[in-house]
Amino acid sequence: MALRRVKEEDETEINITPMLDIVFIMLIFFIVTTSFVREPGIDPQRPPAETAEEKSRGNVLIAISGTGEIWMDKRAVELVEVRAMVEAILSENPESSAVIIADEGADSGILIDLMDQIQAGGIGSISIAAEPGSG
Numbered sequence: 268m269a270l271r272r273v274k275e276e277d278e279t280e281i282n283i284t285p286m287l288d289i290v291f292i293m294l295i296f297f298i299v300t301t302s303f304v305r306e307p308g309i310d311p312q313r314p315p316a317e318t319a320e321e322k323s324r325g326n327v328l329i330a331i332s333g334t335g336e337i338w339m340d341k342r343a344v345e346l347v348e349v350r351a352m353v354e355a356i357l358s359e360n361p362e363s364s365a366v367i368i369a370d371e372g373a374d375s376g377i378l379i380d381l382m383d384q385i386q387a388g389g390i391g392s393i394s395i396a397a398e399p400g401s402g
Contacts (some may be wrong), residue, residue, distance in 0.1 A: 307338040311370035316397035326363040327356055327390065329381065333372040337381060346380055353388025364392035 307330035329349070330338040337344050339352055357363055365385050369378050378395075385393055 307341070307368060309336075309338045311368055311373070314369075314371040314397055316399070326360055327353065327365040327385075329365060329367050329385070331367065331369040331373040331377055331381065333370040335374055335377050337377070346377070346384060349381060349384040350388040353385055353390055357389045363390055364394070365390045366394045366396055368396040 307328045309330050309332055311330050311332055327339075332338065337346060337349065339349065344352065353365070367378065367381060367385075382393055
């Protein structure tokens with residue numbers, strides 16, 4: 268009597284390649300569409316204001332220290348460099364907005380000059396950060 272070997276049925280395997288393709292496509296989509304916030308590098312003492320409102324953060328954060336130093340991308344920059352840096356950021360993300368974080372003791376002349384440089388660079392939406400509270 269000949270023994271017949273029973274051939275086991277091949278187990279069906281789940282093909283995960285299409286799922287991986289979709290996950291990688293979604294990952295690429297989210298990386299491309301993400302806008303990154305550029306931190307200034309310092310945290311100045313913001314002045315209080317009664318009318319301060321919570322707003323969504325801008326893509327470009329620029330800080331002015333109490334001594335008048337301007338900080339962008341975690342380094343001190345000169346006022347004349349701001350326009351070129353803003354133009355470069357604007358070329359990466361055309362819908363960028365700027366937030367100026369000025370120290371309470373910063374000179375208002377530097378603030379105005381900085382706003383002029385940002386607008387000359389092409390960003391029209393500029394906000395000035397303040398602490399909520401009484402002024």
